Amino acid sequence: MTGSEVLARATRALTAAGVPDAGRDARRLLAHVLKVPPGRLTLFLPEPVDPDLETIYNVLVERRSERVPVSHLIGRREFYGRPFLVTPQVLDPRPETETLIEAALAAPFSRVLDLGTGSGCILLTLLAEQAGATGVGGDVSAEALNVAYWNRNAMQLEPRAALVEASWFDGLRPEDRFDLIVSNPPYIAAAELPGLSPEVRQYEPRLALTDGGDGLAAYRAIAVGVGAHLAPGGRLLLEIGPTQAAAVSAILSQAGLVDIRVIPDLDGRDRVVQATRTGG
Template sequence: MSRSVSAALTELSGRLAAAGIDGAPREARRIVAAAMRVVPDRVTLMQADPLEAEAEDRLATMAARRCAREPLSHILGLRAFFDHEFRVTADVLDPRPETETLVAAALDAPFERVLDLGTGSGCILLSLMAARPGAQGVGTDISAPALAVARENARILGVQDRCRFQRADWFAGIDAPDGTFDLIVSNPPYIAAWEMADLAPELGHEPRAALTDEGDGLSAYRAIAAGAGRFLAPGGRLMVEIGWRQGPDVLAILGAAGFGGLRILPDLDGRDRVAVALRGSTQG
């Protein structure tokens, strides 16, 4: 006899909690909804219903993956970020709420041409494109599979005609004239190699190269600072996500490269999250 949706929810919530997952009841509801192929809000209305065999099979597979600490976004294939949902795979960094700080800050001033370095899923660039219908953007990544995910997300959001994606290692390989962009954004790998062992198990399912530089966590900022001035238009903005303890180091790197207008913006938890700089008069 089939068990009820309510029983499935209770059992899965307990399993997730035992696996050390915060917010187990909420995640259980999302997984059960996905197994039933309904929106999560419908689950509350269906708790007395029997769970069909096919849904039970899908649930068993998804539950095992999540209890093994595979990210929920990989299991569901989607992650909500800013005002949209983005396709997510193991080839890209899982978009995180703190990165929305960068998007919101970028939208505080006008821009027409945006470069997103290490675009991954494209969540930063595409959120900006969707919010500014007149803007044009370029997203780069060293990973071809990541670029495929970004292109698909651009198509889903309907901004593909205003975005171009190309493979590049920071500024090496970017096909654009000097001074092309009035905004450069990036969420680079900023976790130091020695910090990786202490991270949540879910991060083991994400591309390591998107998380760490295998060094002190600052090499990406050195590369970005060295090349950004050439591609920024006069007065253009550079905005990068940072680790919450990296603010002074990143500002020092940007300042030494000739950038001005240096400041740090906090995320919603009050932690340093975004470094902002302007193209200085000594650059380009």
């Protein structure tokens, strides 16, 4: 079969399984199997597909029909123009999180802390974009940190990025200070879990998705500890769910942070809350 025939059959199968954007996912998987850039796949479609590669492709399509995320099947996810290793032990980097990256890069920083770093995509992207900056990424999951280590080393950021296994601020020394603290914490309320897509609900780590309660526990914990480690005049940037802006802003205000503002994503939904520590 030609690439076009294999692709058409896969698209029909994914569509029948209810997979959103079935044609896009079929192309991404075929490009992965053929080891060609996705943007150049069309050039290879008229050619016959090796039967062994076709078998591999069919297995991937079958697993995608079971709603396994594409990133888990190919082991990579693009974030802010860079490929990151992704496994079921970390949250899949999402385009909306790039809103936090843009907000962080809007002002200079020299020392950044990423709470709940997961794959490391936020910390490592910020360090790659801000020459000379250094940072720390912490996560309570040793499995997630293994992925962050791999991404850090692949990006050759070992000298500038330290990774620690710890819950929130627990892995820091009392004297550690940062002029930028960022986090994409678990913010989905337990009651919202049944409404998530199968890709998220069944295949992403529960610890990175929800606190098992109202979705605000992480923000309360961060607010309690941030004053000891955010330098005077430093910024705190937190990703939020689209209905949480008022609640998170109130938590940060009660913790004494100022200049609190909400930043929308490209779809116009509330996505990031930014706050500043007084002084400096």
